[in-house]
Structure formats: structure tokens, C-alpha cells
Amino acid sequence: METPVIVAIDGPSGTGKSSTSKAVAAKLGLAYLDTGAQYRAMTWWMLNNGVDVTDPAEVALAAGKPQIVSGTDPAAPVISVDGQDVSAPIRTQQVTSAVSAVSAVPEVRGRLVELQRAAAAGAARGIVVEGRDIGTTVLPDATLKIYLTASEEARAARRNGELKGKEAVGLAATREALAKRDAADSGRRTSPLAKADDAVEVDTTELTLDQVVERIVTLIGERAAR
Ligand SMILES: Nc1ncnc2c1ncn2[C@@H]1O[C@H](COP(=O)(O)OP(=O)(O)O)[C@@H](O)[C@H]1O
Numbered sequence: 316m317e318t319p320v321i322v323a324i325d326g327p328s329g330t331g332k333s334s335t336s337k338a339v340a341a342k343l344g345l346a347y348l349d350t351g352a353q354y355r356a357m358t359w360w361m362l363n364n365g366v367d368v369t370d371p372a373e374v375a376l377a378a379g380k381p382q383i384v385s386g387t388d389p390a391a392p393v394i395s396v397d398g399q400d401v402s403a404p405i406r407t408q409q410v411t412s413a414v415s416a417v418s419a420v421p422e423v424r425g426r427l428v429e430l431q432r433a434a435a436a437g438a439a440r441g442i443v444v445e446g447r448d449i450g451t452t453v454l455p456d457a458t459l460k461i462y463l464t465a466s467e468e469a470r471a472a473r474r475n476g477e478l479k480g481k482e483a484v485g486l487a488a489t490r491e492a493l494a495k496r497d498a499a500d501s502g503r504r505t506s507p508l509a510k511a512d513d514a515v516e517v518d519t520t521e522l523t524l525d526q527v528v529e530r531i532v533t534l535i536g537e538r539a540a541r
């Protein structure tokens with residue numbers, strides 16, 4: 316049997332990680348894992364269970380409690396907590412604004428990194444895993460590591476386009492919230508957002524989604540042929 320292909324895709328918010336990872340996985344028949352969704356699910360559970368997310372000690376004590384299960388089908392990426400599908404509620408502004416604090420707590424990371432490595436080990440053909448520290452920490456031996464970037468303007472415009480109805484806050488506020496989350500995710504002590512030394516950086520500002528997908532599929536083909 317062929318060696319499974321492990322693709323790590325990291326980068327800040329709005330660079331296209333989720334869309335690109337799902338499309339690459341679907342195109343190559345690989346599994347897909349959204350690790351950001353796992354940090355969001357952990358955060359959602361904490362907010363729903365009265366945990367003070369600004370208190371790292373309280374978060375650390377609770378980190379082992381929720382049962383988080385991620386689907387790995389790129390066509391239908393579901394995530395559940397204690398048997399409840401939380402795919403929608405983990406995307407609210409309330410969760411988004413609390414997720415950086417929760418994901419900075421080492422006990423949270425330890426628990427989720429274990430789930431992430433198990434998902435990668437269980438993917439027979441291979442997997443595309445997206446997040447912030449996949450290339451640096453979770454899967455340092457990945458076949459291919461990609462670090463996606465895009466200008467702050469492009470990222471804010473993309474994110475703003477997704478927020479509808481009462482969740483819409485305007486471009487300036489979206490940009491500010493993005494910058495704040497990036498700073499928190501890059502500045503934390505444990506496993507911060509960072510480009511791995513051996514990652515290929517792809518600036519998506521001027522590229523369409525199809526162009527980004529094509530570039531990554533080509534790189535995977537080159538690596539797999541080595
Ligand atoms: N290359 C691209 N050009 C324009 N828009 C894009 C591109 N890649 C992704 N998008 C759009 O930007 C938004 C954020 O993409 P997403 O994949 O969720 O980013 P991330 O996972 O990095 O936060 C989505 O609405 C997506 O459709």
C-alpha cells in the first residue's frame with residue numbers, strides 16, 4: 316500500500332485554510348480535519364458550562380470534560396460535543412471572541428493535539444489538516460507543509476462577506492477583531508501560530524481559490540513522487 320499523504324495547512328484567519336483544505340482533500344480523496352473547529356468546540360462547551368474563559372486555571376481543570384468528535388469527510392465536515400452536532404453554534408461571535416483565550420491553555424492543547432494525531436494516524440490514504448501549529452507541532456513530519464497568507468484587507472473583506480444579519484459588524488470592526496485574534500494566536504507561549512521552517516508560503520491575496528488549490532495539488536504530486 317502507498318504511504319499516506321499528510322498535508323499540514325497553517326496560517327492566520329481568513330487566508331483560505333478551510334476552503335482550500337476541503338477542496339484539496341476532496342480532489343485527492345483524502346480525509347480532512349479542521350483543528351480550529353475543535354478549539355471552537357472546546358470554547359463553546361466552556362461558555363455553555365459556566366467556565367470563566369478568562370481564567371486559565373479554570374479552563375485547564377475543565378479541558379478533559381467535553382467529548383469532542385470530528386468527522387473527516389471533506390464533503391461534510393461535522394463536529395460534535397457530547398453527542399450534539401455543534402457545527403453551527405461554534406461559529407458565533409461569542410465563541411470567536413473567546414477562542415484565543417481558551418486555545419492558549421496548555422491542557423486544552425494537549426487534549427486536542429492527541430485527537431489530531433489520532434485522526435492523522437487513522438487516515439488510510441492520508442489527510443489534510445488545517446490550523447495554526449500543524450506544521451510546527453502537531454505533525455512535524457508531514458509530507459507537505461503550507462503556510463497561507465493574505466493581506467489584512469483581503470482577509471477582513473473575505474470574513475466580513477460571511478457575516479450576515481445580526482452578526483454583521485462592518486469591515487473596520489471585522490479587521491480589528493482579526494488583528495486582535497492574530498496577535499493573541501501568534502503571541503501565546505504554547506505552540507503559537509507560526510510558519511514551520513520547511514513550510515511553503517503561499518500568498519493568496521491575488522489568487523482565486525482554484526489557483527491556490529491547483530498550486531497545492533501540484534506540490535503534493537511533486538512530494539509524493541520523491
Ligand atoms: N483565494 C481566495 N480568494 C478569495 N476568497 C477566498 C479565497 N480563499 C478563500 N476565500 C474565501 O474567504 C473566506 C475565508 O476563507 P476560509 O477558508 O474560511 O479561511 P480560513 O480557514 O483561513 O479562516 C471564505 O468566504 C472563502 O470563500
Ligand SMILES: Nc1ccn([C@H]2C[C@H](O)[C@@H](COP(=O)(O)OP(=O)(O)O)O2)c(=O)n1
Nearest residue numbers: 328329350351352354414418446447448500
Ligand atoms: N491548530 C490550531 C487551530 C486553531 N487554533 C485556535 C486559534 C484560532 O483563533 C481559533 C479558531 O480557529 P479557526 O481556524 O476556526 O479560525 P478562523 O476560521 O480562521 O476564524 O482556534 C489554535 O490555537 N490552533
